[in-house]
Amino acid sequence: MTTIGWDEINAYVDRELDASASAAVAAAIAHDPSLAARVATMSKLKAEAVGLPAPTEAPPFPARPAGRRPVTSWRPLALAASIALLLAAGAGAWLSRAPGADPLAATVAAERGWLAGATPEASGAGVRVAVETGASSSLPDLSAAELRLAYLAADPVSDGRRGLFAGYVGPHGCRLGLWIGRGAARSAPEAVDVGDVRVRRWSADGASYALMSRGMDPLRLDRFAAVIADLAGPGRTLDDGLRIALKEASTSGGACTG
């Protein structure tokens, strides 16, 4: 009688034996009830293991991190000028806001209207202005993705962590917001959605960033977050690679719904 080892039994069940070895096991099974029982048991064990569902508590898929491409003329430091201008231009109605609020959550709450398609309000907390030029040397140039800068707002948080919210609009009305605030430990973009607003947040070089949208496909938002995280890197310049990446991001995922 052919001796079939335990390893071979498992390999037979896994269909990992070559044709001749597999035929030898099959022939042995026909003449050896004990071997047949082993194979049956292992087949059942494998079938049950294969059918086990994957765990459901997996964390959210991370947004694609920044790459190593050289990239931008835009600098976080340059944003200080924009913020200062905005704060100087408006009287600080935002100063009355409750201290200690999470600046990102406060920004989402404050800009939900704009993200939903509303016209910028002249009054209310913070400083809000419509931007006619479509671009700013202090903010990332997203024109390669056909996104034009259309709106700026000073983040209405009064605890000293105030930042800037820049609103971009696509050719079909898709709205994308970029928030820049005080920095935290360096981190890659991750999804931190706030209600119906999809948010991708990351930190780098002393600044925190959040990209947000209500109607943009999550995959597309992931891509934009990765590219803009690249743009925010120190010493980066907006080169062909990033323009291509921006263009790619603008067509990834499903269509923007507003």
Added chain:
Amino acid sequence: MLAWRRTSDSLWEERHLRDVVEQCLRESWSRLFGYAVSLCGDRETARDLIQSSAVKALDTNAPPREPAAARAWLFRVMRNDWIDRGRRATVRAADREPVEPTEGPWAYEDARIAAITVRQGLDRLEPYQREIIELVDLAGFRYAEAAEILEVPVGTVMSRLSRARLALLEAIEGGKVTPLERSRGTR
């Protein structure tokens, strides 16, 4: 013009490879997490591990081009990440010489083998035993792919897997995987 074209092509190539990795990650996310749990032994550490490994994978310069190879590579990236966190002692435990199962007539109550008992049995295994079953049965890797992930010869995968399954059977049966004659006398 030609220089620009070469640059553009290489950029497209780089982005294509990153897309392959991202697609594989998305498709394998749940199974990768299952593998992370089998490595770490707890979900909290596993969540941290899979996130960290995903970032590393997405930030790699030259990932595999083919999706199947990329998938195995992702599991290896995560395993290496886990090893880098100081789990080498557990890895070395996997190198212990496996023990051949008892030969002779076979009597195992196949009726005890069900999804729930298999799941419970897996939880009782040593991490290195759970890992190989996770890779071959749950994640569906071929022996050669599992060998690549574990960085061991295919023969080692065969023996490690067969011992792990025996341990799983014993766990399910409560240590009653015995030759037929003995089991007849005790049941």
